[in-house]
Every structure is written in structure tokens, then in C-alpha cells.
Ligand code: HEC
Ligand code: HEC
Ligand code: HEC
């Protein structure tokens with residue numbers, strides 16, 4: 389019986405097919421990993437902080453404006469985490485620093501020990517970051533805050549959160565979805581930190597009004613966010 393041989397080119401083709409297939413499978417697996425890995429899609433991320441600071445109490449019940457503590461959001465790319473001296477205005481443990489007497493609220497509270505220690509030593513409280521986009525992405529708070537996009541569109545109802553949790557994926561698709569159709573999220577910039585605001589009448593008409601009023605032109609070209 390005569391032995392059958394594939395021509396040589398078939399062998400090479402088979403090899404290419406197998407390795408090509410493996411490469412594609414590997415690529416897809418990597419993409420899938422990237423898509424579901426918690427460090428990349430952080431929805432629900434809620435680290436344990438050194439002080440159990442409650443936004444529900446301070447921003448919700450006490451109605452402190454977000455900018456009382458995050459006082460750079462309107463001017464800078466980053467929203468500053470407040471210095472301990474901001475907490476000291478109310479929780480200073482009755483100390484006098486540089487001639488100013490600090491607040492006495494919960495002055496003995498054990499939960500506030502790291503705050504009092506930080507005021508004493510000058511070392512900051514080591515808050516753990518909740519939100520983080522990769523370094524190759526350019527994001528800027530002021531570019532949104534001054535253009536009618538409220539904190540609530542990106543961070544949810546922080547004023548009802550006992551512990552801050554990431555509620556949006558902060559993926560490229562998420563950024564682009566809004567940049568393609570910003571009118572669903574626009575409002576009077578004066579109401580930017582009013583997280584419970586409900587637009588009067590038809591929300592879409594309201595957004596369109598502010599899109600025109602503020603002459604919003606959102607950009608989806610790559611260099612907007614990758615520069
Ligand atoms: C009394 C000061 C204070 C006020 C008022 C305040 N915050 Fe904060 N915020 C903090 C501190 C301290 C942290 C860091 C600890 C933490 O994550 O809870 C923080 C963290 C955050 C984070 C998470 C930051 C990260 O690490 O990614 C967001 C988002 C945020 N605040 C939004 C808001 C919004 C929106 C408002 C207004 C509704 C607000 N904050 C009002 C003090 C404040
Ligand atoms: C404008 C005043 C004010 C500022 C500023 C403020 N707080 Fe408070 N804080 C309060 C009040 C009022 C309470 C509730 C006190 C009570 O329940 O008796 C409170 C309660 C707390 C508690 C709970 C204490 C306990 O033992 O129950 C913690 C923790 C706390 N604050 C942390 C912070 C931190 C951290 C900052 C700075 C980022 C801060 N606060 C800034 C007014 C303030
Ligand atoms: C258009 C979406 C968007 C809006 C609106 C927005 N944020 Fe953010 N915020 C982000 C993103 C994205 C990050 C992560 C930034 C990074 O990793 O560089 C972030 C991070 C933060 C942080 C952590 C510090 C920092 O800058 O990285 C704080 C605090 C914060 N935001 C507070 C606020 C407050 C308060 C408002 C409203 C006054 C607000 N944000 C509005 C998207 C938004």
C-alpha cells in the first residue's frame with residue numbers, strides 16, 4: 389500500500405494554523421482578563437479607610453458642600469482629598485494651633501484618634517484611593533465641573549454613602565458614551581454639587597438647553613484623553 393504524504397506546504401500551513409490559533413486564543417483570554425479584572429473595572433471597590441469617615445453624615449445630614457473639602461475640583465485636574473486641618477475645624481480636640489482654636493466635636497472619640505495624631509505630628513492621614521484611571525489617560529475635573537457635569541454622573545449619590553464606593557466602570561467606553569451624548573448629563577453649573585437635583589420637566593430637553601447655553605462640544609478624538 390502506498391503511503392500518503394501531504395505536500396510540504398501543507399505542513400507549514402498546519403503549523404502556522406496551530407500557532408496562529410494559540411496566539412489568537414491567548415489574545416482573547418488576555419482581553420477577557422483585562423475586561424473582568426477588578427483592578428481595571430473597579431465597580432463596587434470599597435477599601436477600608438484609616439478613619440471611618442461618613443459622607444452620608446458630613447455631606448448628606450450636615451450638608452457640607454463637596455467643595456468645602458474637595459476644594460480644587462473647580463480649578464484643577466485632581467479633586468484634592470482634604471488636609472487634616474479641614475477636619476480639625478470641627479474635630480480638633482479643643483486644641484489651639486497657631487492661635488486658632490479648633491473644633492471640639494467628638495473631641496474624645498476613639499474613631500478620630502488618627503485625625504488628632506495627624507494634627508499633632510503634621511503627617512497626613514493615609515487615605516486609600518478609591519477611583520483610579522491608568523496613567524496613560526488624561527482626566528480633568530475642572531473641565532467637567534465648570535461645564536455642567538455633576539459629581540453624581542460619575543460618582544453616584546456619594547452624599548448617601550457611609551463608605552465611598554466606585555459605581556461607574558470608568559472604562560474608555562464609559563467616557564465615550566457620555567462624550568457622544570452629553571445632553572443626558574448636563575445641568576446648570578451652579579447646581580453641580582446638588583446630588584439630589586431632579587431636572588424640571590423633560591430631562592433630555594433640560595440637558596439640551598444647557599448644551600446650547602454652555603456651547604458644549606465634547607470631543608471623541610483620541611488625543612482628548614491620550615496625550
Ligand atoms: C468633610 C469633608 C468632605 C466632604 C464635605 C466631602 N468629602 Fe468626599 N472625601 C473626603 C475624605 C476625607 C475622603 C477620603 C476618604 C474616603 O474615601 O472616604 C473623600 C473621598 C471622596 C471620594 C473618593 C476619592 C477616591 O479616593 O477616589 C469621592 C468620589 C468623594 N469624596 C466625593 C465627594 C462628593 C461628591 C462630595 C459632596 C456630595 C463630598 N465628597 C464631600 C472628605 C469630604
Ligand atoms: C463642619 C464640621 C465638621 C467637619 C469639617 C468634619 N466633621 Fe466629622 N463630624 C461632625 C459632626 C457634627 C459629627 C457628628 C457628631 C456626633 O455624632 O455627635 C461628626 C462625626 C465624625 C465621626 C464619627 C465620630 C464618632 O465617634 O462617632 C468621624 C469619624 C468624623 N466625623 C470624621 C471626620 C473627618 C475625617 C473629617 C475631615 C475629612 C471631618 N470629620 C470633618 C462635624 C464635622
Ligand atoms: C466626568 C466624570 C467625573 C465628574 C463629573 C467628577 N469626577 Fe471625581 N473622579 C473622576 C475620575 C475618572 C477620577 C479618577 C481620576 C484619576 O485616577 O486620575 C475621579 C477621582 C476623584 C477623587 C480622587 C482624587 C482625584 O482627583 O483623583 C475625588 C476626591 C473626586 N473624584 C471627587 C469629585 C467631586 C467632589 C466631584 C464633583 C464636584 C467630582 N469628583 C466630579 C470622574 C469624575
Ligand code: HEC
Pocket residue numbers: 521525526527528531532535537541542558559562563564566567570573603604605606607612613
Ligand atoms: C457624564 C458625562 C461625561 C463623562 C462620563 C466623561 N466626560 Fe469628559 N467631558 C464631558 C463634557 C460635557 C466635557 C466638556 C466639553 C466642553 O467643554 O465643551 C468634557 C470634557 C473633557 C475633557 C476636556 C476636553 C478638552 O478639549 O480639553 C477631557 C480631557 C475629558 N472630558 C476626558 C474624559 C475622560 C478621560 C473620561 C472618562 C474617564 C470622561 N471625560 C468622562 C462629559 C463627560
Ligand code: HEC
Pocket residue numbers: 428429521522525558559560563564567607608609610611612613614
Ligand atoms: C473620552 C476619553 C477617551 C477617548 C476620546 C479615547 N480614550 Fe482610549 N481610553 C480611555 C480610558 C479611560 C481608558 C482606560 C480604560 C480602562 O482602564 O479600562 C482608555 C484605554 C485605551 C487603550 C488601552 C486598552 C484598553 O482598551 O483598555 C487604548 C489602546 C486606547 N484607549 C486607545 C484609544 C484610541 C485609539 C482612541 C481614539 C479612537 C481613544 N483611545 C480615545 C479614554 C479615552
